[in-house]
Amino acid sequence: MNEKLQAELKSELEALDAQSLLWNPRTLNGPSAAQAQVDGKKVVMLCSNNYLGLANHKLLKKAAIAAIKQYGAGSGSVRPIAGTMDLHLKLEELIAKFKGVEDSLYYNSGFTANSGALPALLREGDIVISDELNHGSIIDGLRLTKSERQIYKHCDMLDLEAKLKEIKAKNPKRVLIVTDGVFSMDGDVAPLDKIYQLAQSYDCAVYVDDAHGDGVLGEHGKGIVAHYHLEGKIDFEMGTFSKAFGTMGGYVATTKTAKQYLLNKSRTWLLTGAHGPANVAASIAAIELLMASDKLVKKLWRNTKYFKKSLGKLGFDLGKSETPITPIMTYDSGKAREFSKKLFDEGVYALPIVFPMVAKDKARIRTMINADHSKEDLDFAIGKIEKVGKEIGLVK
Numbered sequence: 001m002n003e004k005l006q007a008e009l010k011s012e013l014e015a016l017d018a019q020s021l022l023w024n025p026r027t028l029n030g031p032s033a034a035q036a037q038v039d040g041k042k043v044v045m046l047c048s049n050n051y052l053g054l055a056n057h058k059l060l061k062k063a064a065i066a067a068i069k070q071y072g073a074g075s076g077s078v079r080p081i082a083g084t085m086d087l088h089l090k091l092e093e094l095i096a097k098f099k100g101v102e103d104s105l106y107y108n109s110g111f112t113a114n115s116g117a118l119p120a121l122l123r124e125g126d127i128v129i130s131d132e133l134n135h136g137s138i139i140d141g142l143r144l145t146k147s148e149r150q151i152y153k154h155c156d157m158l159d160l161e162a163k164l165k166e167i168k169a170k171n172p173k174r175v176l177i178v179t180d181g182v183f184s185m186d187g188d189v190a191p192l193d194k195i196y197q198l199a200q201s202y203d204c205a206v207y208v209d210d211a212h213g214d215g216v217l218g219e220h221g222k223g224i225v226a227h228y229h230l231e232g233k234i235d236f237e238m239g240t241f242s243k244a245f246g247t248m249g250g251y252v253a254t255t256k257t258a259k260q261y262l263l264n265k266s267r268t269w270l271l272t273g274a275h276g277p278a279n280v281a282a283s284i285a286a287i288e289l290l291m292a293s294d295k296l297v298k299k300l301w302r303n304t305k306y307f308k309k310s311l312g313k314l315g316f317d318l319g320k321s322e323t324p325i326t327p328i329m330t331y332d333s334g335k336a337r338e339f340s341k342k343l344f345d346e347g348v349y350a351l352p353i354v355f356p357m358v359a360k361d362k363a364r365i366r367t368m369i370n371a372d373h374s375k376e377d378l379d380f381a382i383g384k385i386e387k388v389g390k391e392i393g394l395v396k
């Protein structure tokens, strides 16, 4: 490699390391499961997004194997040319049915759904207004638009309304409000009912990212829109298969017309190879499983309540979470790192979340509960969190 470039890259990495911002990902030596093998060590997994334990579920594995036998290993093309199999269409139909809307468009990931759909929907002369804590894929999607961009304070409906008033005076062509459903750092839930009312009053459209709500909120884990009983009223419900659904892929659930528009205009849909049969079939199996039974969703919430209650009793500060995402606040970033490292040595895997993912004085470790955790797993983790929490002076 060019020597100058190599030296520059190295020094930038060293600068990141000096600020403790360098990622050195740990490695799973087997499936993502409640008890996993990570860097050769057996640990209780508290940092996967595998909320329902579907990533290693026997029905999903069976569906993937059957699809490989029938359809092969790959899709052969991008979706618009020769990569759309009937499996992709079946999945899109099922997503729409699950969400109670007309249709949906399946993308390769949640990231490419946001970074493709948002720039497709927003033209010059339009205005988008986005929660300040929205996911990076929304931020990147909005960077690609030619529309004016505005940010409102996190979940602050007074600020949103004030901005909508100002926007109205500008007489824009199209206005879109964009929000995460569940915010992944704190586990708090957007006031989508109030956002919907404001959108009605100010004649604008709503786009919600349900990445951490799918499989978690609402009956049968139908997501944030079902949680607020707003089925069919939100213009765009975007989501991902990489979290509770246990596979890969993103989607936007919407009307048939909007789907047709998005598939003609989203560069991240038009210009990338289609997911192969195994992943698509496993994704279908995940939705079918959820539609047939809410057993896993109920177990997820039982586990979550038990875990939060136990840690609360021990005196830990769990922030403002309303979901299985459970931050354990340390406020100090050094403490968050030490907490995570000591927990791993004790056999519990949870990551520190520090600046720039959260404000400098809001460091924490973030734990995420799964339906797959047994009571023994949770008790083991709670015991270790108590032990390490005392060692580093978080609780008495």
Ligand SMILES: *Cc1c(COP(=O)(O)O)cnc(C)c1O
Residues within 6 Å of the ligand: 108, 109, 110, 111, 112, 114, 135, 137, 180, 184, 209, 211, 212, 240, 241, 242, 248, 249, 250
């Ligand atoms: C994870 C996540 C995404 C990205 O989804 P992928 O399918 O993993 O690319 C988008 N939005 C939010 C809020 C997320 O948490």
